[in-house]
Amino acid sequence: MGFNRQNGELYCESVALSSIAQEYGTPTYVYSRATLIEQYNLFNSAFHDHPHLVCYAVKANPNLAILNQFARLGSGFDIVSGGELQRVLAAGGQAGKTVFSGVGKSEDEIRLALNHDILCFNVESSEELLRIDAIAQSMKKQAPISIRVNPDVDAKTHPHISTGLKSNKFGVPWQEALQLYQQASNRPALRTVGIDCHIGSQLTDPLPFAEAASRIMELVDNLGRMGIQLDHIDFGGGVGIRYKEEAPISPTDYVSALMAHLGKYKHQILIEPGRALVGNSGILLTRIEYLKQGEDRRFAIIDAAMNDLIRPALYDAWHTIEPVRERSIMPRHYDVVGPVCESGDFLGKNRLLSVETGDLLAILSSGAYGMSMSSNYNSRLRPAEIMVDNDTCFLIRKRETFNELIQGESLAP
Ligand code: LLP
Secondary structure, eight states, X not given: OOEEEETTEEEETTEEHHHHHHHHOSSXXXXXXXXXXXXXXXXXXXXXXXXXXXXXXXXXXXXXXXXXXXXXXXXXXXXXXHHHHHHHHHTTOOGGGEEEOOTTOOHHHHHHHHHTTOSEEEEOSHHHHHHHHHHHHXXXXXXXXXEEEEOOOOOOSOGGXXXXXXXXXXXXXXXXXXXXXXXXXXXXXXXXXXXXXXXXXXXXXXXXXXXXXXXXXXXHHHHHHTTOOOSEEEOOOOBOOOSSSOOOOOHHHHHHHHHHHHTTOOOEEEEOOSHHHHGGGEEEEEEEEEEEXXXXXXXXXXXXXXXXXXXXXXXXXXXXXXXXXXXXXXXXXXXXXXXXXXXXXXXXXXXXXXXXXXXXXXXXXXXXXXXXXXXXXXXXXXXXXXXXXXXXXXXXXXXXXXXXXXXXXXXXX
């Protein structure tokens, strides 16, 4: 299932990628519905009958069809903005299964979330706690809260996507958490429902998860002694995927490890996976515009660019690049680059490819933080998105048009 080769040609489920390119053009993001479902089920079923909620991290890929797919499977959601909440609602997701993370929740966003009765706010500072309290009072509501604790563990991932060190802006310092819970318990407009942490993304080593979990459980012990009871424990997201040769912890082993950390406790467990649910369910389909021989290297210039998939430029991230059709010509090394006017505009460097001008390439593992981080830089129109379900393609976002690009702009007379 997912992405597979048939007679030397790359398919998504039962659809040839070349036929998608022909019908919808390139660059286009292509997602396998079967892979999305399979990944969700791996996490979900690993809990057996222990109470839990998988809260898909919307930021990884917020397309409505993807949110709707997870909602239909019973998923909850982790959001970080009012826009993400509105997407969840528009896609048929439930506010009551949605947790709201992020260090900078605005007054409007807090009001919106309270109006829709979200599951809880993952509170990231004492000022935020006071703001939520004041808004809840003014709306004559009780705000469900969970404190996002910064457990100060090293996630051993790329520094830009590590969040659980005390030098990061995220969460409340471990030592201050109890005090904040105490403060919350004295405010009738706040209802303490949980505890939360998230230490970083694309973690491949299980150890930092275990360290964070034991620090959180220590706090749960202390809270119990203070008479503060919680409904749930949210261990955040961060499970990595294989881009190249990584061997990340499997969803099943990850969930089993979390349940083992609970020990005698029976709390509901929340997790917030993003990348592990969607990353390997998507590819970016692109066409080679030109092959160019530079002074000391060859370039394959494609019609996708850093504005479509910024991970290589931003994090030096590796995405495997494969020709859609295999050719029996001598492979050569290419820097695979886009048309954007920046030297950082590359999708892969020094890749051995047997290709000719006009060939299609698939940039793998692009389902997470691909389209969601895309931009219109260089006034490029953002790609179409297709969801494949066995032998059927659904256009889940049409290619942007020039009129959409300039919509909202006007001349200053
Ligand atoms: N929960 C919270 C509070 C988060 O901040 C994140 C991701 C997640 C869950 C989901 O993490 P995941 O399971 O996807 O690792 N743009 C970067 C990744 C940034 C992640 C930000 N937070 C990239 O392309 O690698």
